[in-house]
Amino acid sequence: MYSNIPNNGNQQANPFVANKEDEIDLKVLLFNYLQYWPWIGICMFLGIVFAFAFNRYSTPIYQIQSSVLIEDEEASLGMDLFESAGFGGFQGQSNIENEIGILKSYTLAEESINALDLNVEYFEEGFVRTTRRYDNPAILVSVDWNQNQLVEGMFRLEVLNDESFELTIENDEFKIFDPKDPYYKTQPKNQVRLSKSIYNFGEEIRGEDFAFTVNQVSSLAGDNLLFRLVDSPSLALKYREDLAVAPTNKQSAILTLTLETPVRRLGEDYINKLMEMYLQRELGEKNRASESTIEFIDDQLTGISADLQSSESRLQEYRTENQVFNLSQEGSVIFEQLQELEKEKSQTELNLRYYQTLKDYLLSNQSGDLVAPSLIGVADPLLNSLVESLSELQAENERLTSNFTEESPFVRENQNRIANSKRALLENVNSAIANTENVLADLNSRIRMIESDVSSLPETERNLISIQRQFTINENIFVYLLQKKAEAQITMAANMPKNTILDTAKAGQLPIAPKTSLNLLIGLILGFIVPIGFITVKDFLNTKIEDPKELEKQIKVPLIGMIGRNQSEDAIPVLNNPRSSVTESFRSLRADMSYLSPSRDNLTILFTSSISGEGKTFVSINVASVYALMGKKVILLGLDLRKPKIAEDFNLPNDVGMSTCLSSDTDWRKAVKPTGYKNFDVLLSGPIPPNPAELLLQEKFGKILREIKSEYEVVIFDCPPVGLVSETKELFAFSDINFFVFRQAYSMKGNTQILNNLVEKGGVSKIYGILNDVHVDKGYGYGYGYGYGYGYGNNSYGYHEEAQLPWWKRALRRK
Template structure:
């Protein structure tokens, strides 16, 4: 039974058959792409080659890494009271996020860039790419950054000899940097130009908005270099964004710093300098407290020094004039007691001055570091803790405001804690002021009582005690202040940053970019995906019939056969080339006729198509030929009265034919012409009439056809395209079997709907499809030379000319 003819006994679906059809669909898809295997392999080669060239000439990017240990502050005496009081004034000192913010701050990056002097970038031209150079510079460009400068663009320098060079503008993407407004650059008002092209080394090169000097270091004649100027704020912003700072894990207080850069030495120097500035910043904050303490003590010493010198001279003069050098035993006791009280009073007065200074500091809301109470002898642990907490909160505020706005949550929280601490500190200072004033008043009372005992002594000894008393007071205060100043200076000299560098910056030996293996894989994948995508889109947008399987699914009638492409100029290959694959496909079609119309001695076959050019005349002639070769008396009738073609194929004059019979009384036998082939005659369409449709609709046409059927075994109708003219629909009734011809790569996919309408709405029965000019293999078992899945073609055992299959198809067939 013919493969496309429905089998009534097969009412249900065989699950194995469904699986087989799915497998065939996958092979169809595979064959569709494999026919473009040359294009796919070429694209994959181009993709890999492009990735290789990119890897070869792309700038290598290296990752520079270092690490810093952030140490927790140990809580001082009394700090735990505030941490557990719930006031929220103090928090842990190892705030990792704050330290990350400092390391990524613009100000710290600006300090590092300024210290490294990175404002000029140098490049050396290569054969393909231009690479940046950092160390071992052949030239040195000195720039006057106090005046406006052109930044962003690039200058090109070619060394002529040891003394001179040629300078030109390579890239004109310049911006004007103004030091008075460093964060806003403007476009130059006019095109950048040089006054001349040749300069000498050491000569100032100036113009509109630029001024610099190029000095010779190790440049050789013929060297070609490039350089561009970059302002410090832009560099700081660039490195600030490129620097990555993160904890090595959630539990550790170790920060990892990394930077990706094409110049390894530059990246190492920048990170090392950044860490150096970071620790120096921390040390400066610590030293400011000691500096403020020394400043406070110096202010006190400046007043006591003159008093000490005056009282010392006065004591020496009194002893000399009165020849009195030692006090009596009673006077010594009174003097020692008085000296002790005066020392306590002096210490209390110093404390009082400190409290007054601290009170004024809080009232004026100054931002500098406060003098620690312990430095001036205040041993109140609560006051010491409050001052320390207030100083640290101020430092934290300075850090936060350098990176965040006042509305940021961290800044607002810091302001709240700072305000609470300040309030507590003010209350404590006011209390300390009151207590100190009361202490001084009590000491004054005790001193007045001792004055009564002093008055009972002789006048000479009494005066000596008074003078020596004043000298001792000044001397003790002076010594005390010198001791505290020495302690502050020792503290400053011994200050060390609490944080430390664990690892200095070090670059990896292998670049992190470009990723060579990944790029090659991406190139290979793109080389595979792009042609496949192009083929898929091309097939999706293609409106022509290409795939026999797709045609078979779209039409509602069986697809009976496929006719391969006729590669010769012969219009009748069946007669003239009987061993060709095209001839075999017509033989296969003739064999199928016995299944489509069994037990019929006479057979009338109609051929039509949607439009002209689909090959219905070619199919009609060759089908008639295969029947004639079989010994069947065959007549080919040309019914395309509008555009006849049969006469040309047989080299016959189209002087008479069917139009002659229908428009006159000429008998049909008079217009029959011999084709030169045995058992095969032809009736041409004849001269083109003005009314072809009306001629074919006459009753006379039916009578002629009945007479022809009585004399011929096989009658072939070559009808006009049913998609263009209307008379073809009336001709289906005269045929036993009708064929609708499609042409691969020519017929539109929408033409299948014309055939479906003929079956569904026109009532045409026993009509089948034929795909002509098959030359594109879209699936396993299809293709020219293969019939319809029967395997004709290669290895055909002498049935017809062998067709050499492509290598990939032979491999799949063996599977």
């Protein structure tokens, strides 16, 4: 039973009571969810089943890893000089971020893909999933990428025999790859169609925007295979995004390359090829200086070789014609002096040509490869260092521009360094040219002095010295250039990448996805959360009264009792089934009546509700019946003149009743009808009048009611819903106890305000709440079927018969 105990202003609040109420609320909340435990259990089981199926049939993903050691280089002499001179900070260490950018560059990815020939993807269709085939495909598709091709769509191939197959389009989401514009694909203008369906292996399959050939490898008759064409730019972009490159830690110079893919061997091959192309790129950058040197020397040798052959022929012809083979002692001395000076002059002229070439290179703002001065024979350490530094900065600029735009801070900073390096190098070159020209002028002066001594020799010997001198000059230059070319070739052959592959690509033994245990846990959690969330949202959006505890809090009057659901179709279970739990609830309500009204001899009870259908007639009939069982003389008044129902429940004709008595001179005693049960009479509402409200407001109704009270001990009013009609409010003045009936899962929560307004604004006293048709368990002890239905657990002690509950509710009840 429930009652609202008013709080006296002088009474001090008890914190222990509040805590207990909170504890009860938690129990209510818990049991609200526990009543759905079979559905929650089923959802959790389904969650685990779905997670298991996902783990079983999803494509496993493997992680491929390798590592590269990035070697650091000390700053060169030129770098130190520039830094000390204030030209900006030049870093001697390799920039880890730049190396990461190179490894993740589009160009490197495209070179690796082209080297591996990954433009055709093969698949095998399984019962549940389609698996990509990489190693040893059963067929081999050859594609002509020099013409337009259909990419991204899927072809299906069914092998008919060793010579032929049937080709169909499985997925027509094609795009057209144009080799003239490889980075922008277009949609086909027309639907893609094949000229025929049966083809022979090795036959070219050609259409409007495609041309390829399918070759037999190891397929068998009946095999169903899938394949699709993918262009290199798309693959390069995909693998570039999928590849992760990061240092092992902040201080480390070791980079770890990671790729997640469903095909382990493909991932290993791609990363290994990527690292191979990365080292080849680095080696190629190192060899560029040697290649440029060899090219420069070859250009010089082209002219010297012709001059050498010409001078050699002249020398032989002169010796033969004049029978002169050796110089005199004096001529030999002069010739040796001239030879030494000419050799030095030749080297100086070669150096001057190099300086001039280097100056032209700097002034023209070229970005090609520089020839190292040391390879030409220039022994200027500062100049060598400056040229080396400029070469490194230009190589760095190529790396950066392949991964960043011109407006990137990295690119702009590096270009500023290049500009500073060129400016310093140009100043050094101008100085070197001036010095070399001075040296060359001095050598020419010394040569002219020695040439004056040649005039004292005989004419034949003078001519021989001149011809032999020219031959010796060309020979020395030719031999010197050949020596430098050999040195450059040796240097190029000895070049090695400074970076090192520490670990080749290896795949993990177990897939990283799907995560079996985690997915099972997620499935279990979702299977629990989803029904809980659904129940919570359903309860939150539910506008019907469900929880007696919540109803008790919302109304301003005591909730005096609850009536359980009538499991039978009998409208009067109190009289027809006296041992039912519903009957017991009415007995309990009758017992509480003695505390609600001091009058024990005569009692007038009014029943109403907010709307029709909440069970006020059912309650009023059975309350009247429970008093009749006590031996009280009871009469039930049908005051709902608009929608009467009492006659139907007693199978009586509603031909005469209260409306008849109020609208005519008919004595009410003649309108009273026996119900067929001892001590229980009923005065029906009678025919529906046109003015029911006005009839009940007549003084005649009060007179009739006083006569009825004088002859009956208990008078029950079955009134119309107070929320719909107005006459019920006038009837409260004639009753001793008033009951406002709510129906579980039927009455709206907002209807509680109607009852509160009756108390607060209408001044109705001695009104109480009753919850009818209680059948939904919203908390511990509140559900009908647990004994008396009022919180006594399951201790029914055999006093009344309980309705048979479902097995899962009986199992929960035993808990």
